[in-house]
Amino acid sequence: MKNIKLIGPFRQILTMANLPEGGPIKDDSLELIENGGVLIQGEHILKVGTYKDLYLDAVQQGASIEEVEEETVLLPGLIDCHTHMCFGGSRHRDYSLRVAGVTYQEILQQGGGIHDTVQKTREASQEALSVMLHQRANRHLQDGITTCEVKSGYGLSVDAELKMLRSIQEVNSKHTLDMVSTCLAAHVCPKEFDDKQAYLQHIVQELLPKIQKEGLSDRVDIFVEEEAFNVEISREYLRQAKAMGFQLTLHADQFSTGGSRLAAELGALSADHLEASGEEEVKILAKSGVMPVVLPGASLGLGMHFAPARKILDWGGPLAISTDWNPGSGPMGDLLVQASLLGVYEKLSMAETLAGITARPAQALGLQDRGILQANKLADMVAFPCGDVREICYHQGKMKPVKVWKRGNEIHGKN
Secondary structure, three states: OOOEEEEEEEEEEEOOOOOOOOOOOOHHHOOEEEEEEEEEEOOEEEEEEEHHHHHHHHHHOOOEEEEOOOOOEEEEOEEEOOOOOOOOOOOHHHHHHHHOOOOHHHHHHOOOOHHHHHHHHHHOOHHHHHHHHHHHHHHHHHOOEEEEEEEOOOOOOHHHHHHHHHHHHHHHHHOOOEEEEEEEEEOOOOOOOOOHHHHHHHHHHHHHHHHHHHOOOOEEEEEEOOOOEOHHHHHHHHHHHHHOOOEEEEEEOOOOOOHHHHHHHHOOOEEEEOOOOOHHHHHHHHHHOOEEEEOHHHHHHHOOOOOOHHHHHHOOOOOEEOOOOOOOOOOOOOHHHHHHHHHHHHOOOHHHHHHOOOHHHHHHOOOOOOOOOOOOOEOOEEEEOOOOOHHHHHOOOOOOOOEEEEOOEEOOOOO
16 A cells, blocks of 8 residues: 555544534534544545554554644634625625624625626736635635635626636636535626616526536535525526536525425525524424534624524534635635524534534535544644644634645645
């Protein structure tokens, strides 16, 4: 056997193995290996166990030793399963108006809002979008995020949406961080269309075939709200996209309900946002197999209540947590800060919080090869400078990783 190495010792390793399908997770129920190590071959994990036992295996197999001198706690690489990180321009003007009490409708009338970002993104070249996305990916990787989803949705035309998706593909091909692209051309109806249903048919007929031909994405998203696309026309669009072979995810229940039920009806991978979800919606999601994804960054950015994360778990559902990093409602983009604060307000155990940014978002993206530290999974790992896993959430995101490994290789600086 070749290209084998042992990494460790770590004061603790939280593997995220053997999670329940859904429901509450107690801190003491998680597999926690004291004084552990990870044996790796190439990009994948061979074995996780105590460093002492793995050291003997490593020596017998002629493996190299990558010694970790400082006291650290090891987790699976963090996963951000809902972002809008590819965009042009800034919405700092909108933010200053919003916190001063100006309504969103008034901001739109003053030339702000999503259409401002659409204009700036359309004006930006693919090269410029790629440079900005690369810089944001650098920050994410340094924060311990080894996989993230990136949506289009600020182009709202065939050419501009393709430009965004090509930019995402370009950066993904060059950057260490893995990106999963999603077509969100159905973000809102562009100004060029008076008929929302006609716009969605335009996407189906003119954009989605081109996306498939170029292999730019196999995922489709839609913003299900009356002001964007109502349930009825969203259903038809999603059915057509699914028939073409696209996986589905939905912006659901952010301001009103209906989207989560539609996600369950159509067998979507995930239903994201859920701030407006009530008990009935939570129950439906818990029975559906759809991953609930909550986005505390959007609540913080808009000054509104969090999604009912505690209720989702208590009714038997799983829970993924993501940043919603975008220029409008979620400009922070710091996954660990947002997850830690959500945990405080929604009374999540640390196990529930950490599962929500590792194993659960991997499920939301349909990725079976990461989010857990065990044999045959990708060696995506992140080490924090502490001796107790509880320290990570205790510092509410202020504690950052000291080491990040992507596919078995330690990452240093920018990528």
